[in-house]
Amino acid sequence: MIDLTIVEALKKLKSREISATELTRAHLSRIEKFGSELNCYITTTPERALADAAAADERYAAGTPRVLDGIPIAMKDLFATRGIRTTAASHMLENFVPEYESTISQKYIDAGTVLLGKANLDEFAMGTFSKTSYFGAPVSPWQRERKLTAGGSSGGTTSAVAGGLAMGGTGTDTGGSIRFPASITGLVGVKPTYGLCSRWGCVAFASSLDTPGPIARTVDDAAILLSIMAGHDPKDSTSAPNQNFHVESELEPILGNGKKLRIGIIKEFKDVEISADMKKLFETRIADMKSAGAEIVEVSIPNILDALAAYYIIAPAEASSNLARYDGVRYGLRVEGSDIYDTYKKTRAAGFGEEVQRRMIIGTAVLSSESYDVYFMQAARVRRLIADAFTRAFEQCDLIVCPAGAGTAMPLDSDLSPLEYYALDLFTVAMNLAGVPAVSTPAGLATNGLPLGMQVVGRRFDDLRVLQLAKHIQQFAGVDNRPTKIMGE
Numbered sequence: 001m002i003d004l005t006i007v008e009a010l011k012k013l014k015s016r017e018i019s020a021t022e023l024t025r026a027h028l029s030r031i032e033k034f035g036s037e038l039n040c041y042i043t044t045t046p047e048r049a050l051a052d053a054a055a056a057d058e059r060y061a062a063g064t065p066r067v068l069d070g071i072p073i074a075m076k077d078l079f080a081t082r083g084i085r086t087t088a089a090s091h092m093l094e095n096f097v098p099e100y101e102s103t104i105s106q107k108y109i110d111a112g113t114v115l116l117g118k119a120n121l122d123e124f125a126m127g128t129f130s131k132t133s134y135f136g137a138p139v140s141p142w143q144r145e146r147k148l149t150a151g152g153s154s155g156g157t158t159s160a161v162a163g164g165l166a167m168g169g170t171g172t173d174t175g176g177s178i179r180f181p182a183s184i185t186g187l188v189g190v191k192p193t194y195g196l197c198s199r200w201g202c203v204a205f206a207s208s209l210d211t212p213g214p215i216a217r218t219v220d221d222a223a224i225l226l227s228i229m230a231g232h233d234p235k236d237s238t239s240a241p242n243q244n245f246h247v248e249s250e251l252e253p254i255l256g257n258g259k260k261l262r263i264g265i266i267k268e269f270k271d272v273e274i275s276a277d278m279k280k281l282f283e284t285r286i287a288d289m290k291s292a293g294a295e296i297v298e299v300s301i302p303n304i305l306d307a308l309a310a311y312y313i314i315a316p317a318e319a320s321s322n323l324a325r326y327d328g329v330r331y332g333l334r335v336e337g338s339d340i341y342d343t344y345k346k347t348r349a350a351g352f353g354e355e356v357q358r359r360m361i362i363g364t365a366v367l368s369s370e371s372y373d374v375y376f377m378q379a380a381r382v383r384r385l386i387a388d389a390f391t392r393a394f395e396q397c398d399l400i401v402c403p404a405g406a407g408t409a410m411p412l413d414s415d416l417s418p419l420e421y422y423a424l425d426l427f428t429v430a431m432n433l434a435g436v437p438a439v440s441t442p443a444g445l446a447t448n449g450l451p452l453g454m455q456v457v458g459r460r461f462d463d464l465r466v467l468q469l470a471k472h473i474q475q476f477a478g479v480d481n482r483p484t485k486i487m488g489e
């Protein structure tokens with residue numbers, strides 16, 4: 001049952017061949033068996049899951065099922081869940097139990113999904129290997145004796161979904177946190193158009209970049225999850241009005257049968273060093289698309305290699321402002337000091353980990369009056385140039401493809417400097433700066449047997465076509481990502 005896709009499971013649930021309770025129990029025993037080894041959940045919610053499943057079964061029996069009734073999922077522990085601890089993987093929020101439900105998690109409830117637990121992540125979603133988590137890093141189910149990273153920051157969700165400890169789940173992508181972990185775990189990760197999915201009730205990192213999105217094993221599964229997540233939310237001022245995403249059933253082909261599609265390749269990425277495997281798989285997938293009738297064109301995003309520098313100014317700047325609220329007074333951790341300022345200092349020193357503190361310091365520095373013009377404003381200009389360049393590139397092509405990362409998953413004990421971690425985001429951050437939709441989909445397996453992913457990028461709100469092309473690529477690649485194949489029964 002663990003290997004079923006969401007699409008397959010829904011058919012079996014509807015025909016009552018399986019029950020939501022059975023499906024949920026299968027996942028709960030998988031969590032019991034592998035949960036602590038993979039460390040993919042910060043909090044599991046087995047009682048809630050069984051209650052959700054029982055309610056779904058009643059609706060199936062009554063002939064009134066909801067869209068995703070009975071599908072067991074993992075929720076990144078950045079989305080506030082009423083009555084269930086929401087930590088952002090930080091000591092600061094270790095014991096925070098929200099009084100409210102985030103819009104996204106509410107939509108999952110309304111769709112009838114079963115909540116298995118809150119998935120691990122980098123502290124406040126800052127990181128690339130989920131190693132900054134106060135609760136320790138999640139592990140990839142692939143070649144698990146090697147203790148590889150499941151990526152970050154949504155690494156708990158990718159570990160859970162790839163290992164069969166959830167059928168799908170949520171992530172957030174500020175600079176690549178959905179796409180990068182999905183790419184190295186053989187999964188599909190969707191960063192929708194900025195504004196398509198509500199941020200309300202999601203712990204803020206960098207508000208102008210934060211994008212909630214789904215993670216699943218197939219593009220069709222990801223599309224169904226995105227359908228329930230998308231839509232205007234009056235509670236989020238940056239939520240796009242009059243935009244939605246909805247698929248009724250499996251995605252239609254966008255290639256073949258004489259269909260015309262112009263696919264762009266980014267010129268500036270051609271000189272970036274990537275592994276020989278990634279290079280080869282990327283070229284093979286391009287050849288596949290060509291033989292299916294796509295026209296391949298070269299496009300230019302002149303400043304794309306400056307995206308990293310701009311991102312690592314803008315994101316910390318916004319973070320330093322967003323995280324000012326954790327002061328020991330309003331909620332979360334409080335370490336008593338000699339006066340109020342001392343309490344602030346002690347609370348923030350004890351509550352935030354090293355990487356979060358580094359970002360607070362960078363963010364505060366680039367926003368200071370001496371640095372604002374040279375750093376923050378300059379980064380904002382680069383951001384504008386990149387966004388405009390994407391708009392121009394999409395006059396020459398319908399969709400763009402590029403690698404999702406340079407190589408396969410690294411061991412968790414790799415010793416990288418902060419800058420080396422930041423450099424891993426080279427292929428993903430530009431899409432956040434531009435707000436355009438981007439999906440990472442399996443491109444194939446490297447010679448070491450580990451998965452590699454590639455991205456499809458589209459115009460703002462062209463999320464549907466992005467997913468359609470991603471589905472073709474996943475089919476061309478044919479990576480077997482069934483959990484029992486990856487890590488056994």
Ligand code: GLN
Nearest residue numbers: 125127173174175176177
């Ligand atoms: N790795 C990036 C960072 O550390 C992206 C994180 C994210 O998308 N949340 O900021």
